[in-house]
Amino acid sequence: MQTIMERMEERLSSVEATLQQLGPVQVLQERLSQLESNIYSTKNMLTFDEACRYLGVSESLLYKLTSTKDVPHFKPRGKMLYFSKAELDAWLSQNPVKTLKQASQEVADEARMTPYFNRKRYGKRTK
Numbered sequence: 001m002q003t004i005m006e007r008m009e010e011r012l013s014s015v016e017a018t019l020q021q022l023g024p025v026q027v028l029q030e031r032l033s034q035l036e037s038n039i040y041s042t043k044n045m046l047t048f049d050e051a052c053r054y055l056g057v058s059e060s061l062l063y064k065l066t067s068t069k070d071v072p073h074f075k076p077r078g079k080m081l082y083f084s085k086a087e088l089d090a091w092l093s094q095n096p097v098k099t100l101k102q103a104s105q106e107v108a109d110e111a112r113m114t115p116y117f118n119r120k121r122y123g124k125r126t127k
Contacts, residue, residue, distance in 0.1 A: 044085055045074075051083040055092070 022028065036053075046054055052062050065071040072087040098106070 046083045046085055046088070048081045048083075051081075051088065054085070055088065 043050070048059070048062065052059055055062065057065075062071070066073050066081060071091055072084065074082045074084070076082065
């Protein structure tokens with residue numbers, strides 16, 4: 001008859017063998033995140049939870065954005081919310097911020113295009 005300690009050792013060794021077959025937990029988490037990103041790249045329509053994860057916002061913020069009609073969405077049966085991935089991408093990129101280099105280039109281009117005497121002057125007016 002086996003003692004309790006021998007049984008526990010057998011169970012422990014079987015658990016360790018199973019964990020070694022699975023590999024490190026980090027590898028599994030990375031693999032899972034890769035699979036999730038592949039799912040998002042192939043889907044055209046996202047559910048509410050998927051849209052929250054895709055945009056990286058909380059549920060309450062996304063509900064607020066849909067109630068104020070700031071973000072494009074669909075309600076085919078009046079209750080469930082769906083989002084087009086292409087429209088979400090367009091909504092995310094609607095207000096780009098220019099870099100300093102782009103802004104200075106734009107100012108330089110404007111200065112070259114506008115003649116000196118037709119420019120607006122914002123200083124004191126001399127008589």
